[in-house]
Amino acid sequence: MTNGKDNDQFTNNQLSKKKDRRDRLYHFFGYWLLSVCLVIGIWSLIILFFAPFLFRLNSARMWPMSTPFLPTTGAEVKDRGWHDLDVVLVTGDAYVDHPSYGAAVIGRVLQAAGFRVGIIAQPDFRTTRDFSRLGRPRLFFGVTAGNMDSMVANYTAHKRPRLNDDYSPGGRPGLRPDHAAVVYANRAREAFRDVPIVLGGIEASLRRFAHYDWWKNEVRRSILLDSRADILVYGMGETQVLEIARRLAAGENLHGIRGTAVTAGSRVQGFTGSRLEEARSRGQEAGDDVPGIGDHGGSDIIKIPSYEEVREDIDKFNEAFRTIVENQDPFTGRTLAQGHANRYVLQYPPALPLETKDLDAVYELPYVRGWHPSYNGEGGVPGFETVRFSIISHRGCPGECSFCGLSLHQGRIVSSRSESSILNEAQALTRRKDFRGTITDVGGPTANLYGAVCGRWQGKGACGNRHCLTPTPCRNLKPGYEKGLSLYGKLHALPGVKHVFIESGFRHDLLVDPKARGYLERICKDHLSGRMKVAPEHSSDRVLDIMNKPSFSVYEQFSALYRSICRKLGKDQHLVSYFISAHPGCTLEDSLSLALRLGELGIHPEQIQDFMPLPMTLSGTVYHTGKDPFTEKEVYVPRSFRERKMHRALIQHKNPKNTPLVREALKLLKKQHLFPKLMPGRKTA
Numbered sequence: 001m002t003n004g005k006d007n008d009q010f011t012n013n014q015l016s017k018k019k020d021r022r023d024r025l026y027h028f029f030g031y032w033l034l035s036v037c038l039v040i041g042i043w044s045l046i047i048l049f050f051a052p053f054l055f056r057l058n059s060a061r062m063w064p065m066s067t068p069f070l071p072t073t074g075a076e077v078k079d080r081g082w083h084d085l086d087v088v089l090v091t092g093d094a095y096v097d098h099p100s101y102g103a104a105v106i107g108r109v110l111q112a113a114g115f116r117v118g119i120i121a122q123p124d125f126r127t128t129r130d131f132s133r134l135g136r137p138r139l140f141f142g143v144t145a146g147n148m149d150s151m152v153a154n155y156t157a158h159k160r161p162r163l164n165d166d167y168s169p170g171g172r173p174g175l176r177p178d179h180a181a182v183v184y185a186n187r188a189r190e191a192f193r194d195v196p197i198v199l200g201g202i203e204a205s206l207r208r209f210a211h212y213d214w215w216k217n218e219v220r221r222s223i224l225l226d227s228r229a230d231i232l233v234y235g236m237g238e239t240q241v242l243e244i245a246r247r248l249a250a251g252e253n254l255h256g257i258r259g260t261a262v263t264a265g266s267r268v269q270g271f272t273g274s275r276l277e278e279a280r281s282r283g284q285e286a287g288d289d290v291p292g293i294g295d296h297g298g299s300d301i302i303k304i305p306s307y308e309e310v311r312e313d314i315d316k317f318n319e320a321f322r323t324i325v326e327n328q329d330p331f332t333g334r335t336l337a338q339g340h341a342n343r344y345v346l347q348y349p350p351a352l353p354l355e356t357k358d359l360d361a362v363y364e365l366p367y368v369r370g371w372h373p374s375y376n377g378e379g380g381v382p383g384f385e386t387v388r389f390s391i392i393s394h395r396g397c398p399g400e401c402s403f404c405g406l407s408l409h410q411g412r413i414v415s416s417r418s419e420s421s422i423l424n425e426a427q428a429l430t431r432r433k434d435f436r437g438t439i440t441d442v443g444g445p446t447a448n449l450y451g452a453v454c455g456r457w458q459g460k461g462a463c464g465n466r467h468c469l470t471p472t473p474c475r476n477l478k479p480g481y482e483k484g485l486s487l488y489g490k491l492h493a494l495p496g497v498k499h500v501f502i503e504s505g506f507r508h509d510l511l512v513d514p515k516a517r518g519y520l521e522r523i524c525k526d527h528l529s530g531r532m533k534v535a536p537e538h539s540s541d542r543v544l545d546i547m548n549k550p551s552f553s554v555y556e557q558f559s560a561l562y563r564s565i566c567r568k569l570g571k572d573q574h575l576v577s578y579f580i581s582a583h584p585g586c587t588l589e590d591s592l593s594l595a596l597r598l599g600e601l602g603i604h605p606e607q608i609q610d611f612m613p614l615p616m617t618l619s620g621t622v623y624h625t626g627k628d629p630f631t632e633k634e635v636y637v638p639r640s641f642r643e644r645k646m647h648r649a650l651i652q653h654k655n656p657k658n659t660p661l662v663r664e665a666l667k668l669l670k671k672q673h674l675f676p677k678l679m680p681g682r683k684t685a
Contacts, residue, residue: 092146092176093167095121097368108365128191144201150180157610170378185227200233210307211615212624259351264344306339318629331461360421390441397445398468402618430496443504451480481519508558509550535578546585582647
């Protein structure tokens with residue numbers, strides 16, 4: 001038998017062994033936990049140390065959501081740790097941080113240069129409250145009506161208020177005023193009298209001189225004067241805005257910046273830094289005590305007819321237009337001056353087009369690529385959906401269509417991004433959670449001009465004595481099809497990319513060239529979403545000549561070629577053809593001829609654009625003056641809304657709603673016998 005002492009000793013030994021095992025277990029888990037914490041700590045230090053470099057890499061490769069939106073409220077400014085902003089941008093569009101939206105591009109360009117930038121989108125223009133919400137900017141207010149002229153955005157071709165606005169949250173109309181750039185600039189001036197105002201965007205660009213405003217049916221003076229702005233940026237404005245910001249920050253004047261217009265001799269242009277603020281505090285505005293244009297190098301300045309002259313005399317209006325167009329080239333253009341009472345609007349030569357590396361830098365900035373989250377409750381911004389998964393590959397348009405402002409705004413010289421830059425952007429798209437494998441578009445003003453070059457563009461500018469594409473394409477223009485096909489193929493090969501489509505419009509006159517056959521076949525085979533867009537516009541060669549478009553026979557040739565290629569590939573793909581009704585030079589007889597010709601071709605167009613005279617375009621000038629400004633020949637212009645409606649009805653005669661207008665048009669033309677042909681099965685009277 002064992003005594004009690006032995007039992008106690010046994011029990012103590014057992015307890016000691018358990019304690020040893022427990023201690024070893026605690027030590028094991030303790031060391032393991034310490035090791036994990038050390039690893040996490042080391043990696044945290046590494047991440048913190050390399051964060052700035054990772055951020056820069058992130059930005060360069062355009063990883064989604066790499067940076068926040070630009071601040072839109074005072075609270076967001078404070079969240080950045082900023083006391084104030086250098087620049088406040090005011091735009092008539094909703095804030096979409098995407099390179100297809102001008103305000104976003106300018107904001108990111110300024111931000112990348114080290115400036116603190118905020119955005120006020122679609123402010124309440126009835127008071128100054130919204131214009132004050134980000135405080136007083138240190139350098140300037142940048143004001144734009146948005147991606148479109150506000151009158152085009154607000155009204156239809158029949159001057160009726162639009163029922164929706166694709167650039168506004170939820171498509172709501174009425175969120176931007178008429179002549180938005182003027183209204184916004186004046187509200188900003190009321191809010192902060194001493195802050196310089198810089199105008200930009202297409203509305204400012206095409207209204208920088210005295211111009212015909214179709215909506216008011218009057219010749220208006222330069223938008224610079226109505227807005228009381230200090231300087232206007234015309235064309236694509238990245239380089240101009242950076243130079244303006246740099247000069248204002250350094251206290252320098254704003255003389256001589258390419259791609260800008262100013263009020264000649266105004267005190268604003270002669271003052272620098274605090275002297276500008278002093279002048280404003282004394283109540284002086286742009287144009288006070290104008291000493292004349294001699295201080296701006298008057299010997300090299302071309303004076304064009306004044307506002308007062310062009311308002312009263314259509315021949316003077318045409319003379320001014322000719323001189324403006326002749327000085328649109330960045331390599332040959334001279335400084336222009338137009339008198340407005342006792343002041344001058346002075347336009348410096350156009351900005352030089354961006355080189356490839358600079359264009360890459362603009363599109364490689366860290367855009368969020370989405371609408372501001374404040375719009376989520378309204379379903380976002382409808383216009384963004386068309387560009388959400390698209391890529392801009394180039395800018396500039398040598399087509400010079402008479403009715404379009406793109407050549408005037410972007411210039412005739414094509415600037416293309418590098419292949420690597422576009423591929424980087426595409427890779428960024430594939431990393432988005434909402435990307436489903438389809439790049440919806442890779443293009444620009446003209447889809448098939450990516451990589452286009454001309455021997456003159458790099459130093460001499462575009463030709464002054466002929467057009468690039470009409471009456472036939474210039475032999476010196478090289479469209480760059482090999483570059484395009486190489487790019488599309490590499491995009492399609494990216495992991496996560498199923499389709500690469502081209503939704504931008506094509507110049508069909510370039511595609512009938514036998515040298516373009518391989519390009520066209522490849523596009524039809526791999527890069528159409530079921531349709532190709534072209535713009536023949538009309539069938540009358542006389543009207544097409546005024547439009548600066550190729551002959552209709554070229555369209556017929558292309559249409560046959562396209563359908564032949566699609567049949568060969570076994571693809572059922574449509575050719576979407578755009579036409580314009582009631583363009584200057586077009587009579588009811590011309591529209592009837594177009595309707596009959598399209599009927600013979602089996603085409604029943606749905607894409608009809610009613611002509612709208614845009615400021616500073618050739619077609620808008622012909623509409624106002626009734627003359628071709630270059631030949632001085634009189635041109636017929638359909639002006640009444642009733643006649644304009646008949647033009648459209650004849651082209652779309654298959655629509656039953658157009659029956660009364662078709663009947664009326666045929667009666668005016670004394671061709672009622674054609675009614676059964678246009679509208680079979682319906683009563684003649």
